[in-house]
Amino acid sequence: MLTSGGDAPGMNACIRSIVLTAAAHQIEVVGFSHGFNGLIEGDYKKLLPYHVQHIIHLGGTLLKSARCPAMHTEEGAKAAAITLRQMQLDALLVIGGDGSFKGALAIAQHYKGQILGLPGTIDNDVDGTDATIGYATAIDTALDAIDKIRDTADAFERIFLVELMGRHSGFIALSAGIASGAEQIICPELGVLKPGELDAVIRPIQNAQVVKGKSSYIIVMAEHCYPGGSTALAADITKAIGIECRACVLGHIQRGGSPVGADRILATKLGAYAVEQLLGGAHLMMAGEVNHQACLYPLQASGEHKKRIDPYLLRWQQQVAND
Numbered sequence: 001m002l003t004s005g006g007d008a009p010g011m012n013a014c015i016r017s018i019v020l021t022a023a024a025h026q027i028e029v030v031g032f033s034h035g036f037n038g039l040i041e042g043d044y045k046k047l048l049p050y051h052v053q054h055i056i057h058l059g060g061t062l063l064k065s066a067r068c069p070a071m072h073t074e075e076g077a078k079a080a081a082i083t084l085r086q087m088q089l090d091a092l093l094v095i096g097g098d099g100s101f102k103g104a105l106a107i108a109q110h111y112k113g114q115i116l117g118l119p120g121t122i123d124n125d126v127d128g129t130d131a132t133i134g135y136a137t138a139i140d141t142a143l144d145a146i147d148k149i150r151d152t153a154d155a156f157e158r159i160f161l162v163e164l165m166g167r168h169s170g171f172i173a174l175s176a177g178i179a180s181g182a183e184q185i186i187c188p189e190l191g192v193l194k195p196g197e198l199d200a201v202i203r204p205i206q207n208a209q210v211v212k213g214k215s216s217y218i219i220v221m222a223e224h225c226y227p228g229g230s231t232a233l234a235a236d237i238t239k240a241i242g243i244e245c246r247a248c249v250l251g252h253i254q255r256g257g258s259p260v261g262a263d264r265i266l267a268t269k270l271g272a273y274a275v276e277q278l279l280g281g282a283h284l285m286m287a288g289e290v291n292h293q294a295c296l297y298p299l300q301a302s303g304e305h306k307k308r309i310d311p312y313l314l315r316w317q318q319q320v321a322n323d
């Protein structure tokens with residue numbers, strides 16, 4: 001197995017579950033280091049239950065993670081498959097997100113063993129599972145930070161623009177924005193904003209108490225929604241309304257930290273389920289959870305099928321922001 005792409009809290013819990021479940025079925029497990037790089041370079045170690053003791057509560061990943069540009073080439077996929085064949089491995093488990101599954105699918109062209117994916121990313125942008133491993137923790141981390149920003153924003157009666165991660169989806173922004181009571185949420189699902197066309201953002205601020213120097217105002221924004229990011233948008237808002245708007249980019253803090261209970265449980269369930277499904281012959285599938293049931297879903301790099309953020313909450317937020 002390997003962990004690939006952006007690390008996510010709960011990856012360690014998933015590694016642990018895979019190793020423990022495999023041991024219970026007398027299956028040997030090796031873990032490759034630094035994502036697909038370790039697979040290409042043959043950098044691995046055998047994993048036994050004692051290696052995964054007391055890691056369920058740790059963020060990051062025991063196996064390390066990385067992006068792997070080589071996997072964007074046919075040669076990279078072939079090299080990865082050669083390692084799998086030479087080591088006579090029967091199956092490959094990939095814990096990661098969209099890009100990682102793309103790598104797994106490329107390897108499948110050159111490898112006859114079974115391949116399964118496990119959804120591990122804070123972004124939650126993976127079809128076939130209600131939540132990805134790491135998403136719940138990322139929401140709570142962002143929420144904790146926004147609550148703190150609210151304290152200082154209230155004290156100064158200021159406008160803050162908080163930029164959250166999510167790659168190209170608004171799951172974290174919408175969830176943390178709703179849970180923190182943010183006055184506005186900007187996410188890619190609403191379209192990319194253009195400089196000079198900021199009416200939809202500015203109007204609600206002008207109608208709010210903050211322009212009279214009363215109360216605070218927080219805008220939660222997903223990354224990649226404005227050219228130049230939140231710093232540029234905060235400067236443009238400041239110029240447009242004549243009141244200072246401060247930007248705060250939370251960044252990689254959202255990827256770290258001890259996984260919340262929901263992520264530990266999801267990771268444990270999916271890790272165990274993936275091993276059991278391998279034994280049942282599953283191949284080119286992802287182990288996900290829908291309506292509390294573990295289930296298999298065809299392994300894919302989402303592309304057009306991208307999971308949608310909650311339209312109900314998004315609509316509600318827009319309604320109250322403009323009231």
Ligand code: F6P
Nearest residue numbers: 006097121122123165166167255
């Ligand atoms: O996919 C997880 C994620 O944290 C995204 O939310 C973010 O856009 C990206 O990874 C950042 O990647 P990197 O750490 O490689 O800059």
